Amino acid sequence: MKQIVIAIDGPAASGKSTTAKLTAEKLNYIHVDTGAMYRALTLKIIKDNIDPEDEKSVYNAIRDCKIEFERKNRVTKVLLNGKDVTETIRNKEVTSAVSAISSYKRVRDLMVAQQRRMCTDGGVVLEGRDIGTVVVPNADLKIFMIASIEERAKRRQKELAEKGTTADFADLIKDINERDAKDSNRTESPLKKADDGIILDTSNLTINQQVDFIVNKALEIIKKIDS
Numbered sequence: 001m002k003q004i005v006i007a008i009d010g011p012a013a014s015g016k017s018t019t020a021k022l023t024a025e026k027l028n029y030i031h032v033d034t035g036a037m038y039r040a041l042t043l044k045i046i047k048d049n050i051d052p053e054d055e056k057s058v059y060n061a062i063r064d065c066k067i068e069f070e071r072k073n074r075v076t077k078v079l080l081n082g083k084d085v086t087e088t089i090r091n092k093e094v095t096s097a098v099s100a101i102s103s104y105k106r107v108r109d110l111m112v113a114q115q116r117r118m119c120t121d122g123g124v125v126l127e128g129r130d131i132g133t134v135v136v137p138n139a140d141l142k143i144f145m146i147a148s149i150e151e152r153a154k155r156r157q158k159e160l161a162e163k164g165t166t167a168d169f170a171d172l173i174k175d176i177n178e179r180d181a182k183d184s185n186r187t188e189s190p191l192k193k194a195d196d197g198i199i200l201d202t203s204n205l206t207i208n209q210q211v212d213f214i215v216n217k218a219l220e221i222i223k224k225i226d227s
């Protein structure tokens with residue numbers, strides 16, 4: 001069976017991560033969370049006390065960083081220079097600074113080169129903001145996930161509650177809107193649907209419905225390629 005490349009893009013909290021992870025599990029593919037890569041670099045900048053707005057210092061600090069995904073017992077860990085940072089990269093400080101770090105061209109070039117290397121043999125589900133437009137414009141299947149802002153804030157609030165954190169609903173809406181605006185309006189690889197991307201509105205879908213939609217599309221494509 002041909003191993004294809006699936007690109008999943010979309011705004012913050014649109015459900016990309018869970019959907020990409022489960023899609024990859026169903027197809028027995030590798031899941032690459034590219035947002036986690038930018039988050040890991042951001043953590044390094046915070047730990048080194050570097051001003052996120054100082055592009056030159058940011059680049060010098062991250063240029064030799066090694067980011068790896070380690071999969072064990074169905075759990076994927078994010079390693080930064082060999083250290084497990086899976087949980088820390090989701091904290092508020094990283095979330096606030098990541099848009100600045102991911103807006104720099106030289107930073108993106110480094111990450112995109114790594115992401116492309118992960119695609120060479122196919123069998124990959126990549127999720128992010130620029131996967132279908134920049135990282136793998138020739139991906140076999142491109143999905144652009146969207147959901148209403150209220151639904152996205154609700155999901156983020158539930159996710160935080162599961163980790164024992166409370167968050168004000170209006171603040172969450174503000175944070176998500178701000179991050180979307182930064183990601184969509186930046187010069188370098190802004191968040192944008194690829195011309196041949198398929199819109200998947202998840203506002204009223206369950207996770208299983210989202211995953212089934214993508215897996216079925218993928219199987220149709222694989223069948224066509226194999227025949």
Ligand code: DC
Pocket residue numbers: 012013034035036038039098099102103127128129130131179183
């Ligand atoms: O998907 P996420 O929220 O974990 O992504 C974190 C940030 O990284 C997000 O604000 C935008 C940026 N990002 C990006 O610029 N390009 C990607 N391919 C993935 C994420």
